[in-house]
Amino acid sequence: MRKRKKRKFKTFLILIFLLGLAFIFYYIDKNDNDYTDKEINKKLKELGYKEDSINKIKELNLIDKINVYSNNLEEALNKNIFNENCIESYINLNKDFNTIYKLCNLNYNDSEIKEITNNLDSDTINKINTYLDKLSLYSTHNNFILDNYDRYNNYEETDIKKKISYVNVNLDYEFYENIKDSINTNNNLVLVNKYYKLSEDYINIMDNISIECAVRYDIKLETKAKEAFEKLCLDAKELGYKIVGVSGYRSYNTQKIIYNNYLKSDSIKNVDTYSARAGHSEHQTGYAIDVSNNNLPYNKFGSTTEYQWAKDNIHKYGFIIRYTTDNQYITGYKNEPWHFRYVGIEAATYIYNNSITLEEYLLNNKEKI
Numbered sequence: 034m035r036k037r038k039k040r041k042f043k044t045f046l047i048l049i050f051l052l053g054l055a056f057i058f059y060y061i062d063k064n065d066n067d068y069t070d071k072e073i074n075k076k077l078k079e080l081g082y083k084e085d086s087i088n089k090i091k092e093l094n095l096i097d098k099i100n101v102y103s104n105n106l107e108e109a110l111n112k113n114i115f116n117e118n119c120i121e122s123y124i125n126l127n128k129d130f131n132t133i134y135k136l137c138n139l140n141y142n143d144s145e146i147k148e149i150t151n152n153l154d155s156d157t158i159n160k161i162n163t164y165l166d167k168l169s170l171y172s173t174h175n176n177f178i179l180d181n182y183d184r185y186n187n188y189e190e191t192d193i194k195k196k197i198s199y200v201n202v203n204l205d206y207e208f209y210e211n212i213k214d215s216i217n218t219n220n221n222l223v224l225v226n227k228y229y230k231l232s233e234d235y236i237n238i239m240d241n242i243s244i245e246c247a248v249r250y251d252i253k254l255e256t257k258a259k260e261a262f263e264k265l266c267l268d269a270k271e272l273g274y275k276i277v278g279v280s281g282y283r284s285y286n287t288q289k290i291i292y293n294n295y296l297k298s299d300s301i302k303n304v305d306t307y308s309a310r311a312g313h314s315e316h317q318t319g320y321a322i323d324v325s326n327n328n329l330p331y332n333k334f335g336s337t338t339e340y341q342w343a344k345d346n347i348h349k350y351g352f353i354i355r356y357t358t359d360n361q362y363i364t365g366y367k368n369e370p371w372h373f374r375y376v377g378i379e380a381a382t383y384i385y386n387n388s389i390t391l392e393e394y395l396l397n398n399k400e401k402i
């Protein structure tokens with residue numbers, strides 16, 4: 034009997050002990066929670082968050098992600114427009130709230146928003162109105178143009194840099210399709226090619242090239258181009274080279290006659306590789322000149338010592354050799370060592386140093402268009 038009582042008492046003691054232990058643990062735990070909560074409030078308050086925001090931060094379990102004050106986060110919390118995919122952007126990205134809000138609502142995630150806002154200007158971002166899955170990838174290339182997005186996607190080229198560049202210079206279109214008006218008209222960066230045309234009545238201010246540098250008196254160039262060409266011609270002369278103008282400015286109608294004449298004895302496909310259709314000739318700009326060494330016909334200029342000098346020197350005068358075998362896939366023209374185009378010294382030097390075309394120089398550079 035006594036033994037039984039003793040055992041009961043023992044069990045009772047153990048129970049009390051366990052209860053006590055549970056109570057202690059519960060208490061410690063509760064205290065601990067209280068402590069953390071207080072710390073969190075303190076930390077967020079110190080960072081500058083308002084009471085309402087602090088409650089929402091706790092509700093949404095964002096505490097671990099926050100180490101700084103973010104106006105954007107507070108604004109997002111207050112407007113109750115929280116999207117989990119772009120939490121980081123609201124917290125850490127130091128960009129305009131509306132921009133993040135917009136991209137977030139279009140379903141771009143944090144890393145996409147980071148790329149897009151870092152790489153695209155606000156005008157471009159303003160134009161985005163739907164989710165484009167390759168936008169953040171394309172945007173890392175600084176020649177990306179939003180309007181060309183679908184064309185990039187449709188153009189088969191695995192190298193993204195090339196894809197963007199080639200579409201920008203219209204290689205996804207056939208020559209003489211999707212023709213637009215020339216850009217930069219009336220300045221030396223005017224673009225005239227198989228995709229960009231001049232109007233029938235387009236004309237610039239022209240001057241006759243001095244007879245020392247031309248085969249006839251009536252060869253005209255735009256005034257600045259004329260001065261640059263004469264300087265080139267005279268400097269070349271000092272070095273013992275003869276470079277003279279054979280054909281400069283040509284009107285729309287003259288070009289029409291020339292092109293149609295070729296058509297009488299050759300196919301369109303062939304003619305298009307060496308003669309421009311009316312409105313598509315650089316000669317109409319007054320910035321292009323065909324040259325010879327005054328000895329051989331102009332189309333033999335490529336075999337002269339003059340050409341050997343010219344190809345590495347005319348950029349110093351603002352000219353480029355516009356059509357080469359290497360760039361035929363862009364320009365559509367066969368090698369024309371005799372066709373010099375005035376673009377100004379800065380552009381000519383850049384184009385020469387980088388072995389690119391005027392098309393690439395202009396259309397891969399938003400500031401130049």
Ligand SMILES: [Zn+2]
Pocket residue numbers: 316321322323371372373
């Ligand atoms: Zn020419």
